[in-house]
Amino acid sequence: MITSPAEYSRLVRDVRALVAAGDADGLVPLLLAHAEMVGNHWGSQHRKVIDAVRDADGPFQQRLVHALAARFHELEPGTPARRSVVALLGSLQLPEPHGDDQPLDTRAVLIRLAGEQDVHYSVGELIRLAELELADGHELPGEFVAVVRRTHLALWNGKAQLGPLVARLGRPVVNPGEAWADRALADAADLAPGWERLLAHAATANSARPSTKWEQTATALIEGLGAEAVRERVTAWLRLVGRPRTHPLLDRGWGADPNATLDAYNADALRGLTWLLSFLPGRPDSDRVLGALVETALRKVQGIGPMNPKVANASVNALARIDGETSLAELARLATRVTYKGTLKVLNTALDARATALGLSREEIEELAVPAYGLTEVGRAEFALGETTAVLEVHGTRAQLSWRTAAGRTVKSVPAAVKRDHADELKELKASVKDIDKMLSAQSERLDRQFLARRTWPYAAWRKRYLDHPLVGTLARRLLWTVDGRTVGYADGELRTLTDDAVTDGTEVGLWHPVGHDPAETVAWRDWLERHRVTQPFKQAHREVYLLTDAERATGTYSNRFAAHVLRQHQFNSLAAIRGWRNRLRLMVDDEAPPAMRELPQWGLRAEYWIEGEGESYGNDTTESGSYLRLRTDQVRFYPIDAPENSAHCCGGEYRMWLRDGADPVDPLPLAEIPPLVLSEVLRDVDLFVGVASVGNDPTWQDGGPGGRFQEYWTSYGFGDLNATAETRRALLNRLIPRLAIADRCTIEGRFLHVKGERHTYKIHLGSGNILMTPNDQYLCIVPKSNPTAPQAGYLPYEGDRMLGVILSKAIMLADDTRITDPTILSQL
Template sequence: MRTIPDSYNEKISEMLTLPIAYRNSSYVWGNPIATQIVRLPAEEQANYLFAIFERGFELEAQDQRPMYLLGALVGEILKTQLPLSEEDFTNLLQAISNMKLEGFGYSLGNLLVDNQIGQFDLKPPLTPVWRQRIGELRQLLSPNYSPSYSGADWSVAPRMQKLAELLGGLEEGVGERGDDWVDAASTDLKAMNAEQRALWVELLSHARNSKDSKPKEKWLNRADELITPIGHDELLAHLQKWLPLFGKDDGWWFADREDSNDAPFKGLVWMASRIQDPAIIRALGAALRGSVKSRGRAGVRSQKVCNAILWVLSSRDEVEAVAAIAAAKRVVKHGAILKTIEKALTEIATRLQVAPDELEELSIPDFGLENGGWKRDFDGNNLEVSFSTGKAIWNWTSKDGKALKSAPASVKTAFGDELKELKTQASEVEKVLITIKDRLDLAVRDEKVWPLEAWQERYLLHSLASLVATRVIWEWSADGNNWSGFVPQLDSPTIPNGAQIRLWHPIFHSVEIVLQWRQRLEDNAIQQPWKQAHREIYRLTDAERTTETYSNRFAAHILKQHQFNALCTARGWKNQLRLMVDDSYKPATKYWPRYGMRVEFWIEGSGDNYGEDTNETGTYWRLVTDQVRFYPQDAPENHAHASGGGYAANYRNQPVTALRLEEIPPLIFSETMRDVDLFVGVSSIGNDPTWQDGGPQGHFRDYWERYGFGELEESAKSRADTLSRLIPRLKIRDKARIEGRFLHVKGQVRDYKIHLGSGNILMEPNDQYLCIVPKSGGDSELLLPFEGDRTLTLIISKAFLLAEDDKIKDQTILSQIRRE
């Protein structure tokens, strides 16, 4: 910011002491000092403008009118072209982008376009600095322009177009530059001769005409006519290059690109339906994942493109098509998109005459894996790619048999395209493995049973799925009553034909049996793909027996709403982001259809200060948790106001009494509470070291301290048990011990206590807080008994670091350790 004399700040302060009157519904014209300011010369107005931003808009008074007076005054000043340097413009744009007053950000952005950028005489191509500035300004306006958003401010459109032209404008026949797929297509078209380019420009022009939800027969017939002179092989080659780039732009996303760029891309997706080669599926899958990337208020990158891809993939019978849809389903966090994906999978299942829940199992691709990986020869240099750990491990051997850290330069030069394709395929394998792990993790609580033959085909003998399935405890039964457990990597039981297979769950077994399985897996260095043998068990507490119909076990926590919402989607719960509006919301809900039940987790928005407790769209940053209740599945749903006030049935319905907790099957109760523990354990602000000060005005300091160092929930107790078994195998075993809620670590300089729930650290002897962002490291041979517990990994990482605190070089950490 430019240096502003104190007299300007003093005048602003004086202005705010005057009564805020109205004239023609304007804050400015009802205040004599504000009126005087907007009639000053432009240079003087500019100084007042920066004085306002220097002082900020955060006032302590409950009356928010002074803040709106300042915002309105900024708007009036920006109606005049001000003498701004390039640095002034950058600072001004940043200040406006950070404004938390509803509606002011984009409206002031409009004024920057109308009255301020013209003085810089900008013309494309812009310098990198100006490209950054104009991109930020265009992004500021984007949330208020979208053809699919009914509340859009259509006056933004011409300004967006002006900024688009400054950023480079349209590439003839393709779209607007700056979008990766457009840039790639533009480069390819420029390399063509005039005749080829003309064919592609005509094809892209037809692709742009894609406004319908699905292509009509007439559209497809015309597409076939345009594809024929180009050739299906040529079309495939270019789509394989362009389609995966969708959503992988340079960090910018602009709503008005829906017409210029997304429309022709959608048409190209429709044209991909005319390609029979299965190779197109992988490109479509990558584009699908790009299309469902979250874009905040605008939803996802492009729901229209997503729908187009689903239309193409759902018409194909290859297992890779279903796998591509399933991979996208795993990353989707948008409720409406998730429903669309599930609908597409159901349609495929109906066409293939299989149950929807079996479709994904039947459609797991094998990617040509043999013995858990690939072997390739590159002119005598051998490559082995193994996926035994769930991640691609690349091992190179030279012609003379020497191990190499990476591919030889000669191989990279001669086989560059083949290596690139192999890396792309390896990434696909990793994504499918995650999907398989997630599916089985959810299936363990559904008590799903497989016929032996189906289980063998889909899991045990499947070259990809077996990498997950062989590390899992299964049970088999010949009569459906007596079950015997086994781990395929360790056991080869004789199972009779017609037997049934299911996943083992610890809740049905004694503590002794569970501990035996844990010990056996650890002794054989088998890392389970998720918590199974070490799975937390949640049983009714005396407090829950007293309340009878609800649990307060996870009440009164402060959660980060967006992280909580993403976890709900991942664990199969229905939830809606809360906004600070006059509206009601259903609780977060989980259905157990097999048992005819639903679960409600009561939550409400935290805070009442718009712009501080919400983001710019009015979405609450944080939630407060309340009760967990169980109801019959079809019972009327409860609702609560966004800001709280309690849940109740809709006024049209009679209130329904929740089910008694003692009536809930132990498996359902335990798995429900495990999900809720996960929601709290991952998304609580108590896990975030940056919240040590308690957040805005310190409101949450007590909660942060209570959660960060308080009593342990079941997930943390399980973590303590795991650590107690791991410590004797660690090189820091003589410096670490578990006592109560903490892992105690003896360093060379100080002693430390790491909380087993949050991972937060206290330094002894006076329990000073130590903030650490841990680096990866620790015992290279340490194998955790299961994947997925990030907090356990962080605790171990911190323990290794602190055990040798005399070797720490990070000054941020050292300054805390040395502080007495």
């Protein structure tokens, strides 16, 4: 690496020598090596290197441009060397000579290089190249038009300088390079001219909602092409949104990767296409596509957050405008899945408006929005496709298709006759399976959040919307309920009490929660579920109960039970949103933020979890955009829901109540006055945040993370006392282990599952899943799969405990440690 002025002087001399010799090809590797070394840090010494090149005559500069361009196209996309070529060309800013000394293809080379970029930071060069090409009567390549349009939108001076040029560039009507746009451009070129006009009109959708004039023009275009033809084409285009770019763009190595985002110019066209669908009667396939587009547009991209919220919001508004069962179902499903605040607000507004229009409550509209998806009984349907019968069944939280032949034989693969003669019906059945899987997950989340909703139902309405609903019934029949105060579960075709007496009618129904029930009764219901082989969709009978501790009685108004933890901020933020909490990402800036909070309007309360950014080094303790990678946690408090908000500096410090208009401060409420159900569920949420997002769960942090400064915390958390969730896991493992094939090698002692292997004896912590092994409690690092599932261990009483799957997988592997082949693990054994 060149670090001293003397070395730079030598480099400049070498550059000047190659320039004097006219050796452009020989200069390229020297310049690239230098550019890769300095990266994005162009200092004064680098300027001397550039000036040495710019002092060369015009013909040499043009030969250098060609040599750099040739090298660019030899390199793999996304490599530092490829970025360096573009960086060098930007630094050199070589003028294009006029007259006989201009190589004929110089301009074409520069245009081609520009088309590789997301944004071109030399606006003047873009204008010059475009004007020269247009003056010569040439059509600008689509990729070049695309970068002009994106630069026009992205740069602070883009609109002023590039506005007149962009106004002249009518074609292509959308930017090529994305799968959906390429398909749309190809279709428009092959079909009647009206299709290109429709696509061009969609690209003018640059407001939040369509104006009356915009809608009138769109309606006329749709009538000219045919409503069903438009639906079919637009739906096919939108299905391709989010696919990998067909023309990858240069990743400069800083900021967001442009290949992971939507083309900024095309976003308006996507918004317009969703509006077009909203002008048509609802259909299941187009409603599904709009719902999927919301999730695609909200996909997180490192460095920028959601991919494109305005496309997501447009899709939500389109669904809200479409009148039909499936559009409402998509809105209700998305309301349980979307965590981005802006889009969630649009969703809530749409659902509230639909509820008002129908004279129902928001909760009722969400219940009635769940379709049956063709199921004719709870969790099951049959469809005749010629001589074959398709059987659609729900097992747990997944739908499955199987096939019964005319001879009565059941097969898993799709029969050839069905593929040949019933392609459309098969396509719809497969779509229904995907829809059911998504909706089951959404409904499970919704039901899990009902404990604090204080909902009760009239018995008849509850049976219709829950117990006997073809889809929701598959979840409701695996939960416990109270009917007129009696706890009941579903087994053998009836609601039954703890003694298996049938309950066939009632007046009022509620969702059962262990708070307020005798622990012995809760244990008895766990036995009842096991006896009837009922696997609950989430923890209910095994749900952790958080009672007030002596320490919390002493502090009075706050709980320190989950203080002094170090959490991964972005994972915490996502979990908080899923569980209904509001939170702002902490940035390393001079600003304040409120705590993470959950409002509980049914109880008139607001819960707060106090947090602060962790670390002092920008770029090491933060992302490139400045958001902290980690948080430190503090108190949990409760306030009246209308109390002024607290806030604290994002980098840490004391929380203070923000008082406006002469308002008086409001004291936190004593924990002893918080209803036990509310206290338990809020603390359970916070325990979930810590249990999932703590850096103590990271098996690769045995060295204490950055600078080793988390060593003490990682050790205390990774091998310390069990929290309530881990205690529940220990109780379950005590019942589960004896059923496993490795039972004779396993014992549970205190905080650990002990596993006897051939090489060592291992201790797996029941909270973190971290492992110690003999001798001397040596740490063993095993990184689990991103989505492990519990090995087949027979009956499990509930779903959703990821750490249970991690622990069981590690135990089964370590019990037979002589068969381990992973070199990373073997090197530690």
